[in-house]
Amino acid sequence: MSTITESEQVIGNNAVYPGLINLNDNTEVAHNLFGMLNFIAEELDSLYSGLIPEDTQEHIKK
Structure with missing residues (x-):
């Protein structure tokens, strides 16, 4: 799981730091x-x- 989150972070950072949205991105x-x-x-x-018990989950959804 940490490999996935690290990949998301690295790719995301490389995409946003240039300050431009590349509409032709991969x-x-x-x-x-x-x-x-x-x-x-x-x-x-x-x-x-x-x-989390089901009754507590139902309470959270309300």
Whole structure:
């Protein structure tokens, strides 16, 4: 997981520090980054579901 988050950070930093949005950027890299981000979100959701009782989760959703 740390490799994924480090990759997201390095690629993201390289993309924003120039101060320009490159509309011709590599779409394959963008799709892979979103895939990694979705993986992280799913893992966090799984951890959340396993750690917090269902009734507490329902209370938080309200």
